[in-house]
Amino acid sequence: MLRRETPVHKFNLNPIDSVEYDLDLxxxxxxxxxxxxxxxxxxxxGSAQPLPVYVYFHGGGWTSGDKDPLTKYCATQAAEGMIVVNANYRMATRFQLKHMMQDGNAVLDWVARNIAAYGxxxxxxxxxxDSAGGHxxxxxxxxxxxxxLAEHYGIRPPVAARNLRGLVQHCSIADFSVLFDRGFVLSLNFVxxxxxxxxxxQxxxxxxxxxxxxxxxxxGFPPVYVTTSERDYFYRANLNFIEALRARKIRVDTLIYGRRSVNTKHTWQQxxxxxxxxxxxxxxxxxVRAVAPRAVAAASV
Structure with a gap:
């Protein structure tokens, strides 16, 4: 395995030293x-048991952003006992959502073929x-x-649905109907x-x-973890998503802050x-430990 020695200090202050960084693959x-x-x-x-894999996409309103500022966030999760993949993707306005979906699908294809080599x-x-990345x-x-839906975006999912054990939504917009509400922070130009x-x-x-x-x-949708706050632009979209998940008996764990929590503006999780x-x-x-537990080895006969 080729490990790049690019210093992480340029991305985030006080990097977590208990984590290995393989950058810009x-x-x-x-x-x-x-x-x-x-x-x-x-x-x-030594030869430890394989760990669950957390694949993360940065936010930025579909038009901006980069994986590098998320290095510290991803390292905190790796330190929790998982392999974290932090990915870039093409963005608007040069590209459309179909290109972002195709890039995300390519990330999953890479993960399916290569992640075992990283444990x-x-x-x-x-x-x-978070935000657009969560979407x-x-x-x-x-x-x-x-x-x-897969056919609409011209993708063939490389990971079987049963292997997608969970979904994490940080200030995401999983319900686009809110964009049609009068006075919503984003205009229909984003659609x-x-x-x-x-x-x-169209x-x-x-x-x-x-x-x-x-x-x-x-x-059959996997369990979902949603974090949002009343200070989040997409608060209502998150509440709608939570309600829809519960109505379908899909597990959803939530962490929701009220308006008095001043540190919880949009994408505060970063x-x-x-x-x-x-x-x-x-x-x-x-x-992640709950929804992607280590498989118990079958007892030898």
Whole structure:
């Protein structure tokens, strides 16, 4: 295995030294920064049991952002006893949601083929992300259960639905119907921006169905962990998603802060200096251990 010695200090202050950092791995093969991912794994001695894999997509309103500032967040999760994959992807306005979905699918294909070499178990994968990245993670999860959705984005899920053990949503927008509410913080231009030819000739509400994970929930959908607050732009979308999951008897763990929690503005989870973020990390580690437990070896006959 090739391990790059790129220092993590340039990404985050006070890096976690109990974690191995394999940075800027090309998951497509085109040499582009936008198609790079990092693998973060806890330092272990000898031949240890494979660990669950947490695949993370950064936020940025579908138009900006990068994996590098999420290094510290991902390292905190690796230290909790999992392999973390932190990925970049193509973004608007040059690209549309279909390209983001295809990149996310390529990340999962890379994980399925390569993560065992880093100590990860490709049959115990949890997807996650913040804001737009959480939206992509939710759509990828839904596409594993909904062939119509996968076909719409031109992808063939490389990971079997049974191997997607959980989904993490940090301030995500899993319900696009809120964009049609009067006075919502984002305009309908965001819907158009994510569509081919900016949605020219398409009925936006019909198009939004394929952009809205809440529309594609299946009773076999994996457990979900949602963190949000009343200070989050997408608070209402998160509450709608939680309600829809519960209505379908899908396990959903939540961490929701009220407006008095001043450290919980949109995507506060990225900043490890907040006690509220540390609470998120503790809950997240427990969630992954619960939904992606180590398989018990069959007793020898």
């Amino acid at each position: 090309d998951y497509v093969g085109d040499g582009e920064k936008i198609h790079r991912l990092d693998v973060l794994s806890p330092k272990r001695e 990860g178990d490709p049959t115990r994968i949890v997807l996650g992300g 992509i993670a939710a759509l990828l999860t839904a596409a594993a259960y909904a062939p119509e 158009r921006m994510l569509l081919p030819e900016r949605g020219r000739g 009925h936006l509400r019909s198009a939004a169905r394929f952009m809205s994970p809440i529309e594609w929930l299946d009773r 900043d490890d200096t907040h006690p509220e973020s540390q609470e998120v990390y503790r809950h997240l580690g427990a969630f």
